[in-house]
Amino acid sequence: MNQDELLRQLYDFTLVGNAPEVLSLTNQGLAMGLGPEMLLYEALIPSLEEVGARFERGDFFVPEMLIAGRAMAGALEVLRPLLAETGAEPIGKIVMGTVKGDVHDIGKNLVNIMFEGAGFEVIDLGVQVSPEKFIDAIKEHKPDIVGFSAFLTTTMPMFKANINALQKAGMREQVIIMVGGAPVTQEYADVVGADGYASDASAAVVRAKELLSQRRALARA
Amino acid sequence: MDTVLRSRSGEVVIGPDSPFCIIGERINPTGRKIFQEQLRRGDLSRIEIDVAQQVAGGAMVLDVNMGAPLADETELMVQAVRLIQGACDLPLCLDSSIIEVLEAGLAAYEGKALVNSITAEDERMDAILPLVKRHGAAVIALPNDEEEIPAEPGRRVELARKIIDVATGKYGIPIEDIVIDPLAMPVGADTSLVLTTLETIALLHEEFGVNMTLGASNVSFGMPERAAIVAAFLPMAIKAGLTSAIVDARSPELVRSVKAADLLLNRDPWGAAWIAAHRAQQAAAAT
Numbered sequence: 001m002n003q004d005e006l007l008r009q010l011y012d013f014t015l016v017g018n019a020p021e022v023l024s025l026t027n028q029g030l031a032m033g034l035g036p037e038m039l040l041y042e043a044l045i046p047s048l049e050e051v052g053a054r055f056e057r058g059d060f061f062v063p064e065m066l067i068a069g070r071a072m073a074g075a076l077e078v079l080r081p082l083l084a085e086t087g088a089e090p091i092g093k094i095v096m097g098t099v100k101g102d103v104h105d106i107g108k109n110l111v112n113i114m115f116e117g118a119g120f121e122v123i124d125l126g127v128q129v130s131p132e133k134f135i136d137a138i139k140e141h142k143p144d145i146v147g148f149s150a151f152l153t154t155t156m157p158m159f160k161a162n163i164n165a166l167q168k169a170g171m172r173e174q175v176i177i178m179v180g181g182a183p184v185t186q187e188y189a190d191v192v193g194a195d196g197y198a199s200d201a202s203a204a205v206v207r208a209k210e211l212l213s214q215r216r217a218l219a220r221a
Numbered sequence: 222m223d224t225v226l227r228s229r230s231g232e233v234v235i236g237p238d239s240p241f242c243i244i245g246e247r248i249n250p251t252g253r254k255i256f257q258e259q260l261r262r263g264d265l266s267r268i269e270i271d272v273a274q275q276v277a278g279g280a281m282v283l284d285v286n287m288g289a290p291l292a293d294e295t296e297l298m299v300q301a302v303r304l305i306q307g308a309c310d311l312p313l314c315l316d317s318s319i320i321e322v323l324e325a326g327l328a329a330y331e332g333k334a335l336v337n338s339i340t341a342e343d344e345r346m347d348a349i350l351p352l353v354k355r356h357g358a359a360v361i362a363l364p365n366d367e368e369e370i371p372a373e374p375g376r377r378v379e380l381a382r383k384i385i386d387v388a389t390g391k392y393g394i395p396i397e398d399i400v401i402d403p404l405a406m407p408v409g410a411d412t413s414l415v416l417t418t419l420e421t422i423a424l425l426h427e428e429f430g431v432n433m434t435l436g437a438s439n440v441s442f443g444m445p446e447r448a449a450i451v452a453a454f455l456p457m458a459i460k461a462g463l464t465s466a467i468v469d470a471r472s473p474e475l476v477r478s479v480k481a482a483d484l485l486l487n488r489d490p491w492g493a494a495w496i497a498a499h500r501a502q503q504a505a506a507a508t
Contacts, residue, residue, distance in 0.1 A: 188291065
């Protein structure tokens with residue numbers, strides 16, 4: 001198998017979520033002398049982006065997204081230490097959680113998969129995350145972005161509560177705040193004072209990258 | 222054990238010897254942008270259409286959720302309760318996680334409502350159960366707390382026991398007015414989750430004999446052909462002891478699966494309801 005064939009197969013097997021094949025092809029690629037970044041950026045990430053695009057179009061369904069994400073995660077476990085050695089930094093770091101009072105996590109987990117797939121480091125705090133817990137995690141991990149997820153109209157007001165808590169702790173300006181979830185709209189995100197909103201997992205990654213580059217440009221200026 | 226709900230002059234019984242209780246779920250603005258916008262403007266006209274469709278589809282109780290973002294949910298709930306009680310004679314299930322909304326809805330409601338919902342969290346029980354008691358309502362209870370949605374059916378039963386103990390012991394609410402939600406989970410996220418729900422239903426039935434309801438469309442979340450999945454799920458759940466579900470009554474596939482389950486499980490003597498529904502359909506097709 002040559003390099004192109006291997007990348008093609010890695011792409012195809014990630015797309016269908018075949019974790020054993022993805023892991024074996026990743027190891028084979030490394031043994032052939034392909035760089036971890038090439039495997040990541042020329043096969044795994046484009047494949048997961050395609051998964052996201054198909055999901056968005058309604059051609060792929062939740063189990064298919066989850067299984068592709070799992071296949072990708074297996075490869076990342078092998079690649080992560082190698083990427084660290086080459087000095088490749090993650091694109092950014094995001095702390096994620098479903099807000100207090102809300103236990104829905106499928107959407108949040110899909111967003112996590114897309115972020116990991118895009119090269120972000122994701123710290124997932126799970127569900128029912130209190131404002132205090134978000135603050136502690138931001139102190140500990142110093143993320144670029146914090147993401148609040150809510151599935152219910154009745155738990156959405158926790159976005160505002162979280163933002164208020166961050167303000168009170170003097171940490172509001174340290175992080176980009178993104179919000180999302182089934183009932184959330186751009187208008188609502190604006191009203192509560194979030195920095196970003198997206199209507200689905202793929203769009204969230206695109207929006208996060210935009211916000212990050214804006215912030216970094218601002219920091220350099 | 223029978224849970225009796227009342228509207229102004231009507232009555233619906235949820236129980237193992239009654240037809241399965243279909244709670245229509247559509248009067249809810251979640252994920253409906255135009256409806257949300259209308260509600261923010263105080264335009265309730267869409268509710269009348271949704272009510273008519275749910276009633277025509279076979280709903281026996283109507284779930285009412287007025288959680289439109291950036292709107293006054295309390296005021297909307299009061300107006301919706303009055304509007305719907307004027308438009309039809311079905312009992313209502315008042316659906317909000319905001320205590321003031323439930324309180325205002327109960328105060329406006331004429332009859333015996335179903336409150337949706339409490340969990341095993343002490344704070345929620347202590348805030349909502351006194352309202353349920355004062356208004357003589359019934360209540361849906363979810364066996365999860367601030368810590369977890371238990372994955373183990375046995376643990377869900379323990380949380381249900383805690384709720385039943387507090388509601389009956391501390392607040393004097395009769396056990397028949399507690400409807401447990403065994404928690405329907407999406408099969409698309411993990412194909413073992415629905416088996417857990419079915420086991421929980423069987424355990425709750427055996428342990429307490431209580432009535433149960435759940436949001437049936439949850440099971441098909443993220444999957445294609447959702448109605449077919451729910452239509453297969455409901456008869457299994459009914460056989461295990463489920464006596465009610467919150468579903469979209471506009472789906473003939475779902476409603477028929479429930480009615481067929483009633484027939485097959487001997488809750489439709491002589492198949493009279495099944496045959497009558499068939500004749501009604503024939504008559505409607507002929508006109």
